[in-house]
Amino acid sequence: MKRKNPFASGQEKHQDKKHAAPMSIDEGKTEPEDSRTTTDAAKDPGAPDNEDDLIEAVVLRQEDLVPPREKFSWSPSLATAPWSEQYTALEHFRQSIKFHPSSIQTAAFPDAEACLNGLVVPSAEHLRSALSRSGLYCISEYVQCVGESATVHSGLFIPVLLRRSINEKRFIRDAAHEALDHVATCCSPLELLQVLVSFSNDKNPNLVATVRVSLEIAAMACHVDWADNVARPSWIPSKSPCCRRASESDLHAATSSMISWKGLSASLSLSTLGARRGASMGQK
Numbered sequence: 001m002k003r004k005n006p007f008a009s010g011q012e013k014h015q016d017k018k019h020a021a022p023m024s025i026d027e028g029k030t031e032p033e034d035s036r037t038t039t040d041a042a043k044d045p046g047a048p049d050n051e052d053d054l055i056e057a058v059v060l061r062q063e064d065l066v067p068p069r070e071k072f073s074w075s076p077s078l079a080t081a082p083w084s085e086q087y088t089a090l091e092h093f094r095q096s097i098k099f100h101p102s103s104i105q106t107a108a109f110p111d112a113e114a115c116l117n118g119l120v121v122p123s124a125e126h127l128r129s130a131l132s133r134s135g136l137y138c139i140s141e142y143v144q145c146v147g148e149s150a151t152v153h154s155g156l157f158i159p160v161l162l163r164r165s166i167n168e169k170r171f172i173r174d175a176a177h178e179a180l181d182h183v184a185t186c187c188s189p190l191e192l193l194q195v196l197v198s199f200s201n202d203k204n205p206n207l208v209a210t211v212r213v214s215l216e217i218a219a220m221a222c223h224v225d226w227a228d229n230v231a232r233p234s235w236i237p238s239k240s241p242c243c244r245r246a247s248e249s250d251l252h253a254a255t256s257s258m259i260s261w262k263g264l265s266a267s268l269s270l271s272t273l274g275a276r277r278g279a280s281m282g283q284k
Contacts, residue, residue: 057130072096074111079118097145136175140182151187165210184217192218
């Protein structure tokens with residue numbers, strides 16, 4: 001008769017414990033669901049991480065703007081506000097320009113410099129197309145609102161408008177060209193010439209061509225002022241061709257003198273500008 005090993009049961013128990021799967025110290029505990037997994041599962045996979053990108057902004061032209069509930073007032077916090085708040089403030093400013101122009105003109109709006117430097121011009125250069133386009137429209141409308149008083153800001157407006165006039169997006173270029181035309185028409189011509197000639201030697205031929213167009217508009221404005229005030233015999237009508245020729249020649253001489261004084265006469269002549277532009281287009 002086979003004897004039973006008294007230690008067999010202990011060894012079997014020991015082997016069972018040895019081969020048993022190790023128990024986790026967290027066994028029996030329910031781990032909380034990862035909040036990131038839940039959020040990602042509920043989120044549209046095509047949605048951007050920044051919810052501001054989901055905001056759709058429709059840029060209105062001046063004729064489509066509606067009257068504001070109240071007049072625009074400048075706040076320094078707008079300079080560092082999110083772009084969506086800046087867009088709303090910019091549209092409010094444009095509404096006030098259209099429907100309350102007297103509140104924007106001259107001394108009625110003492111914060112003009114701060115508003116233009118902190119909101120309008122930075123918006124015109126913003127990477128977001130909607131904000132940039134609205135900023136360019138705002139410059140155009142502001143200049144038309146205040147007229148020649150905008151001359152003091154020409155050194156602020158013209159550089160950004162020229163840079164945006166060669167942007168890759170056509171609607172940005174069109175808005176910049178439109179604003180430049182209004183700046184060249186409304187501001188003091190002699191002041192504009194001093195600002196524009198500094199860009200006439202730029203390496204970008206498209207920018208130089210834009211400078212040429214603005215110079216032509218400014219020169220025509222000079223001609224109008226000159227023709228109205230030129231000294232002439234009383235028997236010569238104010239619109240006489242001889243008076244017109246005299247004023248044009250004097251204007252050309254005055255403009256050439258200013259350009260030569262800047263050392264930029266060659267780059268500002270229309271024939272030279274046209275040749276440079278044609279050569280650059282041929283290289284492309």
